[in-house]
Amino acid sequence: MTERHDHTHETNAGSSQIRTAALEDLLVEKGIVDRSRIDSLVERFEHDLGPMIGARLVARAWLESEFQSRLVRDADEVLRQENIRGAEIEHVEVKVNEPGVHNVVVCTLCSCYPWALLGLPPAWYKSPEYRARVVREPRKVLEEMGLSLEPDTEIRVWDSSSETRFLVLPEQPAGSEGLSMEDLAALVTRDSMIGVAKALNP
Amino acid sequence: MVVFTPSTVVPLAEDESNMNRAQRVHDLGGAFGWGRVPYDPQEEPFHEEWERRVFGMVFQVLPHTAVRPGEFRYALERLAEDDYFAPDGYYGRWRSAMEVLLEEYGHVETGELDGRLGAPSGTSASYRVQSPASVDEKDLPPDSSAPVPEHRTVRRELDRNPGFRIGDRVVATGNTAGGHTRLPDYVRGVSGVVVKIHPAEVLPDSTAHGLGERPQHVVSVAYQARDLWGEGAEEKVVINVDLYENYLQLEAEAQ
Numbered sequence: 001m002t003e004r005h006d007h008t009h010e011t012n013a014g015s016s017q018i019r020t021a022a023l024e025d026l027l028v029e030k031g032i033v034d035r036s037r038i039d040s041l042v043e044r045f046e047h048d049l050g051p052m053i054g055a056r057l058v059a060r061a062w063l064e065s066e067f068q069s070r071l072v073r074d075a076d077e078v079l080r081q082e083n084i085r086g087a088e089i090e091h092v093e094v095k096v097n098e099p100g101v102h103n104v105v106v107c108t109l110c111s112c113y114p115w116a117l118l119g120l121p122p123a124w125y126k127s128p129e130y131r132a133r134v135v136r137e138p139r140k141v142l143e144e145m146g147l148s149l150e151p152d153t154e155i156r157v158w159d160s161s162s163e164t165r166f167l168v169l170p171e172q173p174a175g176s177e178g179l180s181m182e183d184l185a186a187l188v189t190r191d192s193m194i195g196v197a198k199a200l201n202p
Numbered sequence: 203m204v205v206f207t208p209s210t211v212v213p214l215a216e217d218e219s220n221m222n223r224a225q226r227v228h229d230l231g232g233a234f235g236w237g238r239v240p241y242d243p244q245e246e247p248f249h250e251e252w253e254r255r256v257f258g259m260v261f262q263v264l265p266h267t268a269v270r271p272g273e274f275r276y277a278l279e280r281l282a283e284d285d286y287f288a289p290d291g292y293y294g295r296w297r298s299a300m301e302v303l304l305e306e307y308g309h310v311e312t313g314e315l316d317g318r319l320g321a322p323s324g325t326s327a328s329y330r331v332q333s334p335a336s337v338d339e340k341d342l343p344p345d346s347s348a349p350v351p352e353h354r355t356v357r358r359e360l361d362r363n364p365g366f367r368i369g370d371r372v373v374a375t376g377n378t379a380g381g382h383t384r385l386p387d388y389v390r391g392v393s394g395v396v397v398k399i400h401p402a403e404v405l406p407d408s409t410a411h412g413l414g415e416r417p418q419h420v421v422s423v424a425y426q427a428r429d430l431w432g433e434g435a436e437e438k439v440v441i442n443v444d445l446y447e448n449y450l451q452l453e454a455e456a457q
Contacts, residue, residue, distance in 0.1 A: 020255050025318075033259050037262060041258040091401060109231070122246070141239060146243075156440050159442065159443045
């Protein structure tokens with residue numbers, strides 16, 4: 001027994017931490033789970049994947065209009081060429097924000113998300129509040145989250161109900177012209193590629 | 203400490219519109235009764251160590267249990283409402299679905315984990331889970347075969363054309379029998395316009411139940427907010443939903 005099991009008899013046997021640890025022990029004993037593989041899986045998804053992968057695509061699309069056209073026309077082909085592979089990006093569509101058009105992504109039925117481009121999703125994306133409301137009142141939800149859009153800006157909501165995954169290409173912020181790809185990528189937040197925020201100002 | 207036992211489930215509000223028929227707990231699009239999004243721009247994917255352990259376990263448990271496309275999602279959808287919305291969130295829900303699948307596939311005995319924990323028998327979500335619905339093959343499209351690619355993917359090449367064209371006005375109907383489906387209830391029966399045809403995929407309504415691949419073209423349909431939500435809808439809002447083509451009919455041919 002490792003240290004994290006020591007409180008079994010003092011606390012609620014239904015607590016998340018205790019229940020998870022007991023399940024892990026049980027499945028290790030049954031030969032279904034290997035503890036070191038838990039560590040390596042978590043390591044891979046938590047550190048090797050992340051929004052920096054999507055951010056580099058966005059920064060390059062800002063710099064090269066030809067790359068942006070290809071990304072919008074056939075993102076799968078671009079990802080193959082760039083050797084970007086992994087979970088939850090079997091078919092990707094890139095939706096471009098521009099003056100008068102704002103895109104935002106949700107999965108109302110579960111929590112589908114382009115893992116290999118953005119890393120694992122934050123809890124708010126998976127929350128019932130976001131899933132229920134962003135299709136019914138996106139303007140209000142975005143406002144509550146700190147993004148005020150002009151009343152005449154069209155909002156396009158993309159509900160990830162098939163295996164297609166969406167990446168929003170945010171507008172390039174004013175004053176970022178002339179920056180390097182690396183400096184531009186640093187302005188591209190995870191949330192700007194989900195569509196609940198704008199890219200950062202330089 | 204995060205306590206597993208559900209205590210603060212937010213009830214869905216009664217509603218005058220058609221949301222009353224959204225009996226499936228996970229089918230949340232448009233549901234009333236939910237407040238502000240718990241938003242944190244700096245939020246990391248994991249909050250607590252046990253969430254990491256659940257994540258790393260799921261990928262090792264699924265090859266022994268839910269190997270078919272849609273099967274793990276369907277296990278999540280079959281959880282009782284209190285378990286689906288339990289306060290330990292998404293990874294708590296994953297752990298509950300994992301417990302359910304491990305019992306259903308015979309790897310863990312009913313009550314085995316509760317017994318180890320000294321918990322009253324019945325703490326596990328598997329005591330409250332719905333059994334998989336029995337889906338009638340008559341309600342599914344024919345199982346036309348398509349070559350299965352070498353790498354693991356749900357995409358398939360079909361030798362038939364999609365039944366819809368960009369610009370068609372369509373209406374979605376479909377699975378109401380409690381089986382797995384990717385048709386969100388809020389678009390059911392509402393008129394929308396085809397904006398794109400995606401590559402074909404295996405049909406989760408069938409694969410989740412072990413009834414074959416029955417691949418379908420996937421159709422992106424755009425809905426005007428006013429058509430979905432009525433007069434009070436926000437202005438200048440379009441909701442796009444990807445639908446398997448067997449869910450759809452041309453509006454002109456519906457009813």
